[in-house]
Amino acid sequence: MKKIVIFLLSIFLLNGCAAMFNGTTQQVAIRSHNPKAKIYVNDMYLGQGDVVTSFKKKNAYTIRVEQEGCNAITIPVSKSFDPTTLLGTFIDLGIVSIFVVDGIGTGAWQQFDQTSYVLDAKCPA
Structure with a gap:
């Protein structure tokens, strides 16, 4: 019985609310009007025209x-605070679930502001 209680407690303490409900990654679609345009994320080539990838919130x-x-056009991907993170205050006052797990460990206390992009290179007229 003691092992079951420890196991259940570790599940709650090792998962922050934002990580449990919204995950630690987000799927992002990137598209260009030109099907031959090359798409890069952090200087890594992903494909041409349309790509779908997964971004780690961290x-x-x-x-x-x-x-x-x-x-070429380059834009930063912006993030904002995920309010689901605040549910961690009900678990352990947020000490472990918010700061350690959702913040430092997984980055799940943030979410990407956009999950779909349409970008085109700037061509001379």
Whole structure:
């Protein structure tokens, strides 16, 4: 019985509310009007035209779109506070669930402001 109680407590303490309800990653779609435009995230090539990828909430990202004969465009991906994180105050007053798990451990206390982008390189007229 003692092992079951310890196991259940560890599940609650090792998962913050934002991580439990909204996960530690978000799926992001990036699209260009030109199907031959090259799409990069953090300087890593992902594909041409349309891509779908998963962003870890803990990391920072930039998206770059390049097209032959055009100037590349680069934008940072913005994040904001995920209010679901505040539910951790009911578990352990937020000491472990918010600061340690959702904040430092997983970054789940943030969420990406956009999950869909349409970007085109700047081409001369």
